[in-house]
Amino acid sequence: MSAYHPLSEAQAIEYARQIPNLFQSGSELTSHEIGDGNLNLVFRITEKASGKSIILKQALPYAKVVGESWPLTLDRARIESEALIIEEGLVPDLVPHVYAYDADLALTVMEDLSDHIIMRRGLIERNEYPLFAEHIGRFMANTLFFTSDLGKNQQDKKIQQGRFINPELCKITEDLIFDDPYRDAETNSIEDHIRDAAEQLWSDSELHFEVAILRQKFLTSAQALLHGDLHTGSIFIKPDSTKVIDPEFAYYGPMGFDIGAVLANLILNFAGQEGWSKDLESRKAYRAYLLQTVKDVWTHFEANFRALWNEHGVDRVFQAPGYQDYFIKNLLQDTAGFTGAKMVRRIVGLAHVADIDKIEDSAARERAQRLALAIGTSFIRANRQVASIDELIAIVTKESAVERGFVL
Amino acid sequence: MSAYHPLSEAQAIEYARQIPNLFQSGSELTSHEIGDGNLNLVFRITEKASGKSIILKQALPYAKVVGESWPLTLDRARIESEALIIEEGLVPDLVPHVYAYDADLALTVMEDLSDHIIMRRGLIERNEYPLFAEHIGRFMANTLFFTSDLGKNQQDKKIQQGRFINPELCKITEDLIFDDPYRDAETNSIEDHIRDAAEQLWSDSELHFEVAILRQKFLTSAQALLHGDLHTGSIFIKPDSTKVIDPEFAYYGPMGFDIGAVLANLILNFAGQEGWSKDLESRKAYRAYLLQTVKDVWTHFEANFRALWNEHGVDRVFQAPGYQDYFIKNLLQDTAGFTGAKMVRRIVGLAHVADIDKIEDSAARERAQRLALAIGTSFIRANRQVASIDELIAIVTKESAVERGFVL
Known part of the structure; x- marks a missing residue:
């Protein structure tokens, strides 16, 4: 799974399962893609038994704004992830926690804020x-x-x-x-x-x-x-x-x-x-x-x-x-x-x-x-x-x- | 000669000889180290027959100022060389020409300006x-x-x-x-x-x-x-x-x-x-x-x-x-x-x-x-x-x- 490709919902679940100390091993996970698809895929992965959920955000290699589409660097996922981690070090209560970042997949796994x-x-x-x-x-x-x-x-x-x-x-x-x-x-x-x-x-x-x-x-x-x-x-x-x-x-x-x-x-x-x-x-x-x-x-x-x-x-x-x-x-x-x-x-x-x-x-x-x-x-x-x-x-x-x- | 080491005069000559289109092959070259030894080695290499000369400037991994010595990045040789090349592209008559740059040796070969x-x-x-x-x-x-x-x-x-x-x-x-x-x-x-x-x-x-x-x-x-x-x-x-x-x-x-x-x-x-x-x-x-x-x-x-x-x-x-x-x-x-x-x-x-x-x-x-x-x-x-x-x-x-x- 190392070369970049946009994840399917099944792949998003599989990816989330690999992250240590997040979900119980073998527990049932569901995924919903909740992004608007303009810039990023946004998957919410939920553990059925506990109700625990996380967000898996993956950058897409293009931007769609008002119908137009142009290529956009995947490096922005690194920038977003590194910035979030720096911010968390300074004001931990004011940003979502980052569980993992994957440079190859341009993907950040972070705290779900759906109660906000x-x-x-x-x-x-x-x-x-x-x-x-x-x-x-x-x-x-x-x-x-x-x-x-x-x-x-x-x-x-x-x-x-x-x-x-x-x-x-x-x-x-x-x-x-x-x-x-x-x-x-x-x-x-x-x-x-x-x-x-x-x-x-x-x-x-x-x-x-x-x-x-x-x-x-x-x-x-x-x-x-x-x-x-x-x-x-x-x-x-x-x-x-x-x-x-x-x-x-x-x-x-x-x-x-x-x-x-x-x-x-x-x-x-x-x-x-x-x-x-x-x-x-x-x-x-x-x-x-x-x-x-x-x-x-x-x-x-x-x-x-x-x-x-x-x-x-x-x-x-x-x-x-x-x-x-x-x-x-x-x-x-x-x-x-x-x-x-x-x-x-x-x-x-x-x-x-x-x-x-x-x-x-x-x-x-x-x-x-x-x-x-x-x-x-x-x-x-x-x-x-x-x-x-x-x-x-x-x-x-x-x-x-x-x-x-x-x-x- | 790829790992960094300060060059001797003989090595400086040997290095200069390898640069294409500079000196006649086999011609007699002499070298004089003319730097003050505080930050850099500066060799002037002269071709005896033609009188043609170049400067070979190598960064030292330390700086000496008023007796003190502290470590100093060799990356400054890259910065100097890249800056010279950018400047030469803009005002070619106002900077020395760069013949070669060697990142490993932190070394720049450039025009000799000893008539200035x-x-x-x-x-x-x-x-x-x-x-x-x-x-x-x-x-x-x-x-x-x-x-x-x-x-x-x-x-x-x-x-x-x-x-x-x-x-x-x-x-x-x-x-x-x-x-x-x-x-x-x-x-x-x-x-x-x-x-x-x-x-x-x-x-x-x-x-x-x-x-x-x-x-x-x-x-x-x-x-x-x-x-x-x-x-x-x-x-x-x-x-x-x-x-x-x-x-x-x-x-x-x-x-x-x-x-x-x-x-x-x-x-x-x-x-x-x-x-x-x-x-x-x-x-x-x-x-x-x-x-x-x-x-x-x-x-x-x-x-x-x-x-x-x-x-x-x-x-x-x-x-x-x-x-x-x-x-x-x-x-x-x-x-x-x-x-x-x-x-x-x-x-x-x-x-x-x-x-x-x-x-x-x-x-x-x-x-x-x-x-x-x-x-x-x-x-x-x-x-x-x-x-x-x-x-x-x-x-x-x-x-x-x-x-x-x-x-x-």
């Missing part, structure tokens, strides 16, 4: 997750700090960076986030009713200038090992637990890119409340929850990150008076810019979010899209100026309540 | 090199542009970056340039008569803040494949030719680090004129030449770099109006900071420069040291503000002529 739901769905259902901000703030603080030059031996960091050169998946980000939305690209997916707003994006040279700054940071700023795709579809959640999955985009990049992914997807859902909230009161309440969460995510991140820096900083020079504040201010500014870029691309770019696209009422959907674009572009414009998370919150409030005539 | 002299010596002898600024400006513009995300396919750049993870040699830079000079480190080498100035460096927390910013850039800003050690001791020169050698510190870092190395070493020689110029008139004349060269190096670099960007830019997004100017301004600011850091370390750090250390008159040497420290620290402080090369020139003029009471 995908957070994007949870937000669309307007659930509240009071522990999420603490969890994700701690996840990002620990994974970003301890893989960076602030918290990791700087020679070991370079060697680790060499293992996370991830050109193919970075290319997807570079095109879909930092290029295509700002020109009339074939890959874009734009609803007719917001074509005017898209065209405005394409002709706004001041915005292009700010996007160039963000693109350059993504390409060159090797601050920390990023998750690289930390949207709410990469988070499994239930009220008392948060698990970050799917780090196949992991690479050394600017920390604000991960933080921005979380904030952007919270704010996209905020915009989507145009279509999801049944009445004005419940919309206001859920939006207030989301905005508080945006603020709390940053606050928990910052508090954790500063504490790690003070207690576990490996670098004498970075203890210079004022430098930590300067670093955090720059990080918030990067976060603002990346948040905006990630919002814009979800409205006019190739891959959208269900929080907005699944709104059936097209007038409400259009309001949500325009609101997301207004907030996103304002965040991009703020990327070199913003000085506090409250200023970012104020942008959301202003764009939704005042400028665009929407009721918060 | 080391530029540091040339400057100490107060020679003028009217083509140097154009040469080095073009060298840096081409090597930095075409290895960066501005001029190279961005996926290929990442893969190339993975071949230039250079932790051991980066560690030397990180310690000796961005840490030790700013604390009472054992590795520092400080003359008693400037101990007060060194202690001032150690207690200046505003300076430490700026050094932290520069250190972070060196650690994380993977803009381009740097030479990594581009001082005047890494440049062979004669009036009509400039050859950049010894890129064993090559890695992906901030462009301003290379430019700063060139400017710093010109200005260190400027400071050294306290001891070298025979009379006031000749000192003024040579300093004027050096300052003009500092300006010309930047000007040639900038003009070449902008032309390459306009003609060979690979990235649509970076054509955004105003972005090139913004990038160049930031690059000048980085250059200012790195210039300053490289000057300071040559006065109080481990490795000094002959331009200053070889001044016999200790009062003149002290004046040169204090002037270099004053200019260096001013450059570091200017790293986030400077807006033109003329402002940097003005700092040099001011520190030498006005504030410190020296005559330009």
Whole structure:
């Protein structure tokens, strides 16, 4: 079974059976392929007697997005597996446990999280997750700090960076986030009713200038090992637990890119409340929850990150008076810019979010899209100026309540 | 001869003889080991009949600096050889030709440049090199542009970056340039008569803040494949030719680090004129030449770099109006900071420069040291503000002529 081939369900069972200390020998196992087949096979293997289950995730040698298919490196399975193992070493409660990784088969065997739901769905259902901000703030603080030059031996960091050169998946980000939305690209997916707003994006040279700054940071700023795709579809959640999955985009990049992914997807859902909230009161309440969460995510991140820096900083020079504040201010500014870029691309770019696209009422959907674009572009414009998370919150409030005539 | 062992002169001849199309078969070859034995063996192999000669450079598995010896990776020979080959592809007239590279023996066979002299010596002898600024400006513009995300396919750049993870040699830079000079480190080498100035460096927390910013850039800003050690001791020169050698510190870092190395070493020689110029008139004349060269190096670099960007830019997004100017301004600011850091370390750090250390008159040497420290620290402080090369020139003029009471 060593040469790569996509596994059948029977082969997946056979494979799982070989892993030591997982299932009772000879026990009955069942398998269900539960992936969407676009990028990976995902088998859930269950032991009938105990009910114990695991996930076997195998990379496919191609990607299918919106009908197109292109070859994609199997090395992303190694990257995902190695990133998960590094993350587990830092925040064991916040990622699925990895039981095994098979390089030849591009396959990772990991903890089954089917008692959780995908957070994007949870937000669309307007659930509240009071522990999420603490969890994700701690996840990002620990994974970003301890893989960076602030918290990791700087020679070991370079060697680790060499293992996370991830050109193919970075290319997807570079095109879909930092290029295509700002020109009339074939890959874009734009609803007719917001074509005017898209065209405005394409002709706004001041915005292009700010996007160039963000693109350059993504390409060159090797601050920390990023998750690289930390949207709410990469988070499994239930009220008392948060698990970050799917780090196949992991690479050394600017920390604000991960933080921005979380904030952007919270704010996209905020915009989507145009279509999801049944009445004005419940919309206001859920939006207030989301905005508080945006603020709390940053606050928990910052508090954790500063504490790690003070207690576990490996670098004498970075203890210079004022430098930590300067670093955090720059990080918030990067976060603002990346948040905006990630919002814009979800409205006019190739891959959208269900929080907005699944709104059936097209007038409400259009309001949500325009609101997301207004907030996103304002965040991009703020990327070199913003000085506090409250200023970012104020942008959301202003764009939704005042400028665009929407009721918060 | 495949397992690594340091070559004898006879073995060096034998090795050179095997290289195709180099020497006549059976011709008499002589070898002289001309290295200083600190890091590498350097054999010059000459064919008696034709006078043709080549250099065979072999890395030693240790480094000796100021009596100390520590193990050092032989992989630096690969890095040096690969960097030379990349540079030769971009600016063939400005680097020695590589005839062969042997990974097992950590050995590079290259063009002999013994008709050139080391530029540091040339400057100490107060020679003028009217083509140097154009040469080095073009060298840096081409090597930095075409290895960066501005001029190279961005996926290929990442893969190339993975071949230039250079932790051991980066560690030397990180310690000796961005840490030790700013604390009472054992590795520092400080003359008693400037101990007060060194202690001032150690207690200046505003300076430490700026050094932290520069250190972070060196650690994380993977803009381009740097030479990594581009001082005047890494440049062979004669009036009509400039050859950049010894890129064993090559890695992906901030462009301003290379430019700063060139400017710093010109200005260190400027400071050294306290001891070298025979009379006031000749000192003024040579300093004027050096300052003009500092300006010309930047000007040639900038003009070449902008032309390459306009003609060979690979990235649509970076054509955004105003972005090139913004990038160049930031690059000048980085250059200012790195210039300053490289000057300071040559006065109080481990490795000094002959331009200053070889001044016999200790009062003149002290004046040169204090002037270099004053200019260096001013450059570091200017790293986030400077807006033109003329402002940097003005700092040099001011520190030498006005504030410190020296005559330009």
